[in-house]
Ligand code: BES
């Protein structure tokens with residue numbers, strides 16, 4: 001039972017969606033038809049779909065005749081139930097529709113918001129419950145479907161989707177086919193001026209012409225990552241693994257759309273130091289896409305497993321020290337975040353009744369989820385745990401499962417093997433209670449111990465230029481900045497800036513922390529860069545802490561509102577949803 005969908009799949013279930021669409025940048029509209037194939041255990045029941053911000057034009061049954069339909073009352077986050085009266089013989093329905101300016105999944109970008117500034121661009125973001133804003137369907141992660149699509153875009157533009165590419169037809173429309181059942185939030189599309197560069201036989205990267213070669217360089221290790229993942233979790237089952245680098249307003253770091261990870265250009269640091277994002281999205285090809293959270297209360301099954309796998313992939317390719325360093329930073333971030341979270345939001349198996357699934361989007365499902373799995377690994381040993389994980393994926397492949405089903409499988413296939421070991425893991429505490437259990441693993445990195453030394457020296461008065469920072473990449477710098485944050489003032493920031501040029505760094509991860517500190521300590525020389533960053537980057541994880549820091553003072557609030565007035569139209573709906581709340585704008 002999914003409280004975030006209107007559908008009643010045990011009565012009538014959608015099994016396949018066949019899309020025929022046209023992308024119209026001028027009207028900012030996708031229009032066309034979707035034919036839904038149905039499984040009908042209850043022949044008396046109507047078909048109930050989710051729809052939000054869609055203009056429904058007509059609904060027809062299998063024989064081509066019109067069918068009665070109605071849109072129920074609209075819930076601000078869930079949208080409406082679209083109820084269709086079926087005739088006895090209907091095995092399909094055909095819905096003609098178009099999207100509207102309220103279709104939150106879609107972001108329509110003007111040429112100025114792209115890297116090449118030449119042509120408009122469109123991308124979609126389906127997770128968690130936005131697919132219903134561009135396709136009427138049963139938008140629940142427990143209702144898996146296959147899909148195919150035919151999409152016309154403007155002359156000269158390329159359309160890509162989260163599916164196997166099936167060529168172009170005579171009219172120049174792009175064709176796609178996803179023949180493995182996926183949750184609807186994984187249907188995704190992008191359309192713009194795109195080029196492709198291969199990385200290996202089955203991996204490659206799409207991006208705007210001016211970005212694609214840089215992206216190819218940054219992601220050169222992708223094939224190695226796929227091979228490492230296969231050794232750990234079993235065969236990669238989705239054919240190709242490509243990435244697309246989107247324009248900077250993309251609201252996430254990455255999104256694991258099958259066959260085609262969507263990624264922010266802010267990971268292109270030039271030194272491959274942020275490629276754990278690729279390991280993460282790739283890992284979702286198992287955790288999330290192959291075995292999916294059945295409801296958004298089980299979101300930790302997607303993200304906790306994925307952070308754990310991400311770390312295993314990173315360890316295999318870049319060594320245990322790099323993996324530990326990233327894990328230690330992840331834990332530090334979680335501990336800072338948890339201090340601000342209500343107890344109910346610190347729980348892995350989260351209650352979401354009356355709430356939007358996005359309310360559960362915190363570090364908890366990610367980092368606490370991964371630590372839980374680390375803990376099991378630690379107690380049972382890597383060999384046993386890896387065998388368990390392999391069998392878990394094989395047993396649940398292409399299925400959506402709940403936390404309860406996971407626990408059942410864990411009890412039966414691992415905990416029953418050794419009751420004494422199992423007794424060391426308090427499942428209830430990990431899954432249903434707030435906070436971090438005392439037995440949570442604490443990853444420790446040697447490199448970061450070195451950084452701690454330098455933090456100590458800086459605090460004791462050593463000049464920035466005399467610190468030993470040689471060889472530091474992103475993570476040591478992040479740890480350094482977080483470590484000195486409380487002891488800073490504008491004068492100290494100026495000296496650090498002179499030595500390390502933080503304000504002009506091309507590393508967005510470091511820049512984000514630096515800019516937050518600049519707001520906190522009123523370091524004015526970073527103002528221009530801050531405004532520029534807020535006006536181009538739409539990645540929510542970066543923007544949220546910056547706006548939050550600004551609204552802490554009266555003067556900052558005025559500034560935040562002034563910048564946001566200009567920047568808001570440049571952000572995706574998922575980002576504006578969050579920032580609106582920080583700035584006290586009503587929904
Ligand atoms: N699946 C998530 C993104 C997501 C989650 C979108 C929930 C909408 C709702 C994706 O895999 C993710 O976790 N992205 C992270 C990157 C990662 C390296 C932790 C991000 O975007 O920051």
Ligand code: ZN
Nearest residue numbers: 280284303306
């Ligand atoms: Zn993820």
